[in-house]
Amino acid sequence: MTLTGENSKMNGELLTLASRVIYALSVNNFNTVFNRILSSLNLSTSELEDADCQISELELIQYLSMDLTRLSRLIYEVCTKFKGLKKNAYLALSNFLERAIWNWLENFPQEFDELQTKPNEELAERCERLFDMLTPLCSDSGRRKAQTWPLQVMLLVLCPNLLEDINNAENGAPIGASALRKKQFFDDMKRALASHNHSSAKPSLLEAAILATVNMCKSACYVNINDRSNALFSIVQRVISDLKSILFLQAKSGLRTPHADTEHLLTEFFVTCFRITPHNNEILKVCLNQQSPPIFHFVLVCSLHKIITQPRLSWWPTINNFYSKSADLRNMFLETLNRLMHQQPRISQV
Template sequence: MANQKPVEWVTSLLSRFEEQLPYRSGPQTSQTRVNVEQIKETLIQISKTKFSLVISGLTKTLHTVNEMFISQRSQIHSPIQPEFERNFYESQLLLLDTLEKCLSIQPKETTRYDETMNVKALLKEICHFIESSNDNIMAAQLKVLASKVLFSLSLNNFNAVFSRISARLQELSNTSEENMDFIDIELIQYINVDINRLLKLLLEINLKFRSLKKNAHYILLNNVEKAIWNWIETYPQEFMEYQCRPNEELSDCCDKLFEHLDLYAENNNKRKNYVWPLQILLLLLCPKVLEEIVNADSGAPFSSRHQRKRNFIENVKKSLVPHSSSKQLTESAAITCVKLCKASTYINILDSNNVIFTLVQSVINELKLLLFNTKPLIRSPTNLYNDVELMIECFVSIFRITPHNNEALKVC
């Protein structure tokens, strides 16, 4: 039957899968769990040859579940019961997990019309989870799983995801509305970017940044920083090789974005607080410029064109010293330097001549004093990182940079 009528067989299997989901069949028993897992694994294998059909079916089912869940929750006079709510959550988890596994084995990017439409439909459903609040454990799990689906989806369908982000940036550039929807901008932090995709993303942001309203800047910059970290952590070899053989176009792009941000945060400590950690990453993506700035301290030739970047480094160093600047800038400097240390761990430790290590050594002592003092840095609850997370990140980075030096252990 499978050989004679593959479409009908896959459609039938998708229907059986939906019927076994908790939102249709009720709370799962040990037997129904086994049944669902068997169908799920079969669908994953079938997706290798019938990708569009499987993804389309799963997306439609996810849409149905989402619509029913929203409808049930919106009924004021008959609120959804906890048991039914759990059935919906478990159904969504099963669907997202199946989608993520199917997408992770998708062979290659395609421009076929039906698959492009599948991506658009799936993106719409994924955004439903990305924008939801983590008000309970199940919702948090759904958001994490949805982000994994988006990561896998963007690997082979980057252009479709990028188009949605680009379109939203264009809308935000032209709108006069105050209450804007930023969900498509939030997608940036979850997508799979290699060096070429990162360049494409940063070029787009450079074009649109100045025309965006102030309330869009924070969301965008926060997501761009996460996207760069995604690249470094997903493609560490690219980052390492980039330090030796930089992509001139990407370096130039990061140089320009750095300048945009420096002007944007000039004389505004609140903006510096969330711009500085991104600026240090952008500077690391301008290896030749950074080398010139660091070597200038030893009397090497220095171009005045990079004075803003040199001032930035000096201001960060100065702000690491308590009471030398505002508490807000001290906090920002601490985060910035921890990010610098963390980034340096992705560079070959044998490359001792790399100026990033020189820069790390110039801030590491003040950073340790600031974070591991008897009166550690007290951070405000609105910041992205709390004291403990920041100290852990710093300690791990220092240990990786100097694994045979136990000084970090003594300080901690």
């Protein structure tokens, strides 16, 4: 059955409720749930006909309650099984593991903040190992990169020492062979973003770069804003302007994201920019402009809602920054309402 309309909404609500149940179960029964995942991971590497059916069970990964120790264990298990996975399995697993990292980051932000000053070498080794496994599998396919680059960038975000080496190399410092390969990954993303105005730009590669760099920028919000010397902040500054241009500022949007919800992606980036540079109103002005596409108005509302409702880290700016724009927001709502009221109704054809 194709889920549309009310069915799709109900499916989303059921998924949300189910994910909360899985999270709660894994808090006190982590090993039981984790062993089920390991069993599915083992079967996904087999040649059995029902191996593909096990992929759906791997989706549990993204809903588990995992601290840094558990996350490191999960990445280790994925590394040990990865070479035996079929293409559809590793692509699905890439998506699930990326979300699992975000689940950890959002539920244990203090661990990520501590990781910046006390890097975990065992975790870094596992992340780099998995990164290196993923790279050759998507080297000749922009579509695969759109599914693996978001995970790969999150794996590198968990390696602050490596990011420091990459950032120093930008300023001429020597760099080892392993770190150089990761630097090449960042260079590839920057080139893909910079190509967005060129006729030679490859849409699938541009999408991969957008998804990955939005992830990277978003993760920078979880580093204390007072730690501006952090390498992640420096790397983010090299891509954020191109992202703004692609997603919001250019006359004709270059955004094509078949592998992501466009509205969600824009909302995440709006909130990210606000948290990194709260006094830069560049994107806000675009979203408030009554001539802007309606999706930007919707993204603004969703962004404000997230800023208000998401549990706030101490260094994140508050919604108070938007109070001075209340009149503009009201005008935007009234204009949208007026436009809808005078819109010609569509006549469905039978």
